[in-house]
Amino acid sequence: MDRSFVSLEHTRSFVRVAERGSLSAVARELNVGQSTVSRHLQELEEAVGVPLLSRTTRRVTLTDEGSRYYENCLQILRLVEQAGDEARATRSAAAGTVRLSCTAAFGILHITRLIFAFQDRYPEIAVDLGLTDERIDLVREGVDIALRLAPLADSAMKLRALGHSHRILVANPDYLARRGTPTTPEALAGHEAIRMPNVAGSEVLILQAPDGTQHRVPFVGRFRANHGLAVREAVLAGRGIAAAHHWLVDDLMRSGRLVPLLADYTLPSVPLNMLIVPERAGIARVRLLIDELVAEISRLPGIRPTAT
Structure with missing residues (x-):
């Protein structure tokens, strides 16, 4: 290969292999054969003259x-x-692909609709939405933006605090008719709990009374799930009581299919953060989606925006 010629195609293949550490993964991502990626790397190394x-x-x-x-x-x-x-800005139309990663249940119930509205305004912007509750390496996975419900401190990424997600205790009215309605935190100990074992500390509820007193209550039951939508289905089916994000069950409460419990007590809220790959933050389509998410997420049920 002529050393004076290194194409963007060769460069992109090299960068993605460097980030993902796998030729086969990059081949799938770029929708080409693995032999093509291997050839790009070989030709690039020949062009620059070093391994x-x-x-x-x-x-x-x-x-x-x-x-x-x-x-x-x-x-x-x-x-x-x-x-x-x-x-593209000369014709006032942003275009291209933005890759967004999001906590699964939050993404399915709310972020998808925000993306649909965003794309109606910007029809030339494609959005690849990845749903996972696991912490991922944004650069390695080729993600531009990530939304996470958890405390985060990633020095390699731009972190933007979006607010806190308010949680509430909920149950199906039929379950309460069978088992009784708890009127104190201590009464929860006699009930079936629906919880997520992958959330640290989920086996104990911490409830704060109006006077500031904290109550620590064991929260155990026969059904556990590592996905918010499974918790939603379980509590809706009358399998027990759940400590749920308001946004997870807001529609079910409004329809009367679930009811809130111990309304005078508060559960610890969960930080909602946005992570942005610094090198991608200046790209127009990425900036547009960031601005859209910041503006619209604050309107979702139970999201308390961070004070500015």
């Missing part, structure tokens, strides 16, 4: 030269993308 990647049977890693080359390639690709944004 950029170290390959083993399990993983591909950067060499020292590859690490320096990777940082420069990121700058080049960022400039190319921003140049395209500026060119």
